Amino acid sequence: MSHCPHSRGRTILSHPEVPVTNDADLVRKAQTGDLAAFEELVRRHQHGLFSYLYRMCRNASDAEEMAQVAMVKAWEKLGGFRGASSFKTWLYRIGTNLCFNLRTRRKPTEELYETMAAPDNERPEAAFQQKLREEAVRKALDCLPEDQRAALVLSVYQDMSYKEIAETLGKTVRAVDSLLFRAKSNVRKVLAEDRAKGII
Amino acid sequence: MSNHSMNCGQVKRLLPPFLDEELSGRVREQTASHLASCPACRAELEALKADMGLLEQVGTPEVSPFLVTRVMAEVRERRRAAPHGFARLAGSLAAALVVAVSIGAGVLFGSGLAQTATPVAENSTEEAVSYVESSAADMYAMMAGGD
Ligand SMILES: [Zn+2]
Numbered sequence: 001m002s003h004c005p006h007s008r009g010r011t012i013l014s015h016p017e018v019p020v021t022n023d024a025d026l027v028r029k030a031q032t033g034d035l036a037a038f039e040e041l042v043r044r045h046q047h048g049l050f051s052y053l054y055r056m057c058r059n060a061s062d063a064e065e066m067a068q069v070a071m072v073k074a075w076e077k078l079g080g081f082r083g084a085s086s087f088k089t090w091l092y093r094i095g096t097n098l099c100f101n102l103r104t105r106r107k108p109t110e111e112l113y114e115t116m117a118a119p120d121n122e123r124p125e126a127a128f129q130q131k132l133r134e135e136a137v138r139k140a141l142d143c144l145p146e147d148q149r150a151a152l153v154l155s156v157y158q159d160m161s162y163k164e165i166a167e168t169l170g171k172t173v174r175a176v177d178s179l180l181f182r183a184k185s186n187v188r189k190v191l192a193e194d195r196a197k198g199i200i
Numbered sequence: 201m202s203n204h205s206m207n208c209g210q211v212k213r214l215l216p217p218f219l220d221e222e223l224s225g226r227v228r229e230q231t232a233s234h235l236a237s238c239p240a241c242r243a244e245l246e247a248l249k250a251d252m253g254l255l256e257q258v259g260t261p262e263v264s265p266f267l268v269t270r271v272m273a274e275v276r277e278r279r280r281a282a283p284h285g286f287a288r289l290a291g292s293l294a295a296a297l298v299v300a301v302s303i304g305a306g307v308l309f310g311s312g313l314a315q316t317a318t319p320v321a322e323n324s325t326e327e328a329v330s331y332v333e334s335s336a337a338d339m340y341a342m343m344a345g346g347d
Contacts, residue, residue, distance in 0.1 A: 035275065042271050050263040060261050067263070071271045076278065134258045141255075155220065156255050162222050177217055184216050188251050200254075 023087040031078055038078070042071050045088060048158060049095055055141065055153045056099045058108035066102070070095040089167035092154070096168055100146060129200075136200045140190035148183035151176055206234050211241045215248055 023044070029037035049070065054063035074081075074091050081090060141149055147169065154160045154168055165176045194200045206214075211234045217223050218231050235242050 033279075035272070035279075038275065039268065039272050042268050046263050046267050046271075050267070051260040054260045064264055064267060068267060068271055068274070072274045072278070075275045130257075133254060137255055137258045152255075156252060162217070162220070177222070180220075181213065181216050184248070184252070187255070188248070191251055191254065 024083060027078070027081065027083065027087050030075075031081070038075055041074075041087060041091075045091055046071075048088070049091060052092060052153055052158055053095055053099055055157060056146070056150060057102065058138075058142070062102065066095060066098045070098055073098075085167040086164070089160070089164050092158075092168045093170065096150060099150075133200050136191060136194045137187075140187040140194075143190055144183055144186055147171075148179050148186065151179040152183040152187065155180055206230050208234075208238060208241055211235065211238070212244055215241075215245050219245065219248060219252070 023041060026037045026041050030041060046067065050063055050067045053066045053070075054060060057063055057066070070091060073094050077094075081087070085093075141152070144152065150169055151165055154165045155162075160168065162173045162176045162180070165171075165180075166173045169176065169179075171179070191200065211231055214223060214227065214231050218228065218235075223231060235245060
C-alpha cells in the first residue's frame with residue numbers, strides 16, 4: 001500500500017514561525033508568487049495524484065508524467081483559481097483531463113505486483129492468494145469505462161465524497177452516484193465470476 | 201399510507217451511497233430501518249462491504265522521490281521565461297473584477313448573470329443538499345408508482 005498522501009498539520013515552509021496548515025493558505029501565498037508555498041502543495045498532493053493517475057492508466061511513467069504536467073499547469077493557472085472548490089479537486093481535475101485525453105497509452109507496468117502486501121515467506125500460500133486477489137481486482141477495474149473507474153478510484157482510494165468526485169470529474173452529484181452504482185455493480189460482477197471459478 | 205417503507209429493490213439501489221454515508225434525512229432513516237428488518241438486504245450490504253474491502257487492499261507503486269524537484273524546476277524555468285509575479289497579480293485582479301462585475305450585474309438585473317459566471321464546482325454544496333432531497337423525491341415517486 002502506498003503511504004497516506006496527507007501531511008496535515010505540518011509546517012514545512014521555510015518560515016516555521018508562520019504555521020501554515022491548510023491548502024487554502026498555501027494557495028493564497030502561492031498566488032502571490034511564493035514558490036515555497038507552491039512546493040508544499042506539490043509535496044502534499046504528489047502521492048495522491050500519482051496513485052490516482054496510476055490506477056487510471058496503470059503505467060507508472062505515464063502517471064508520473066501526467067502528475068508533473070498537471071502540477072505545472074496548476075502553477076500556471078493558479079492566478080485564476082478562486083477557491084470555489086478545494087485545491088485538491090481542482091488539481092485532480094486537471095490531472096483527470098490529461099488522463100482522459102491521453103491518446104496513446106503505454107503498456108501497463110508491472111510495479112503493482114512489487115508493491116503488493118509484502119510477501120509472507122512463512123505462508124507462501126497466503127501470499128499467493130493475496131496476489132490472486134489483487135490481480136482479480138486490477139482486472140475488474142480495467143473492465144470499467146474510464147468515467148466509472150475514475151469515480152470508483154476517487155471514492156475507494158482517495159476517500160473523496162460524492163461532492164468532491166463531482167468537482168473532480170466536472171459532473172453532478174447525482175451523475176456521480178449513478179456512475180458509482182454502475183462501477184460497483186460491474187466490479188462486483190467480475191469478482192463474483194472469479195469467485196465462482198475459484199480464482200479468488 | 202403516510203408511513204411508506206422501501207422494498208428490497210429500492211434499498212439495494214441505495215446501498216452504495218448508504219455505505220458511503222452520502223444519504224441523509226428520511227431516505228437514510230428508511231434505508232436503515234429496512235436493513236434492520238431485512239436479513240437479505242443486510243447480507244447484500246455485507247457483501248458490498250467485503251468487495252469494497254478487497255479493492256482497498258490493492259496498493260500502487262511509490263511516487264518517484266524526484267517528482268517534486270522536477271515540478272519545481274519546470275515551474276522556476278517557466279517563471280524565468282515569463283516573470284509572472286506582477287502578471288499573475290494582474291490576472292487575479294482581472295478575474296476578481298470579472299466576478300465583481302458579474303455579481304454587480306446579477307444584483308442589478310435580478311438573477312442569472314452572476315450564476316453564469318459561476319463555475320460548476322461552486323454549485324456543488326447546494327447540489328449535494330438537493331441530491332438528498334431529490335433522491336428522497338425519487339424514492340417516493342417510485343413507491344407511489346408501485347412495483
Ligand atoms: Zn430487503
